[in-house]
Amino acid sequence: MKLGEVCLETNDVIKIADFYRKILKISSECKDEIHQTIITEGTTLTVYNNGSIKNNQNQNISLAFTVDDVDEEYIRLLSLGVNIINKPKVQPWGARNMHFCDPDGNHVYFRSFPK
Incomplete structure (x- = not known):
């Protein structure tokens, strides 16, 4: 078994996806407001908004x-x-x-x- 994906749930997919692309030096023109894939090889990194409000108190x-x-x-x-x-x-x-x-x-x- 291997880890397949890490997904960051957020209120602002575009803002978080743009941040990760900037710090990881990844380019993309994707502006999807619901789901974006940042890293596509190995364990993927995605950003997602399922429509519920997130509290952004990610301490764990x-x-x-x-x-x-x-x-x-x-x-x-x-x-x-x-x-x-x-x-x-x-x-x-x-x-x-x-x-x-x-x-x-x-x-x-x-x-x-x-x-």
């Missing part, structure tokens, strides 16, 4: 993306206006992480591992 989930160089990504995300919560630092398990939130308050981590 986080997304982590492995990048080549978290320090380079830190500089790039700052230039995009992303509010970084924790600057890159080495964690006890060996990853170098930085932490920020998407516009809905979902916790997002970019991480890299020493070569």
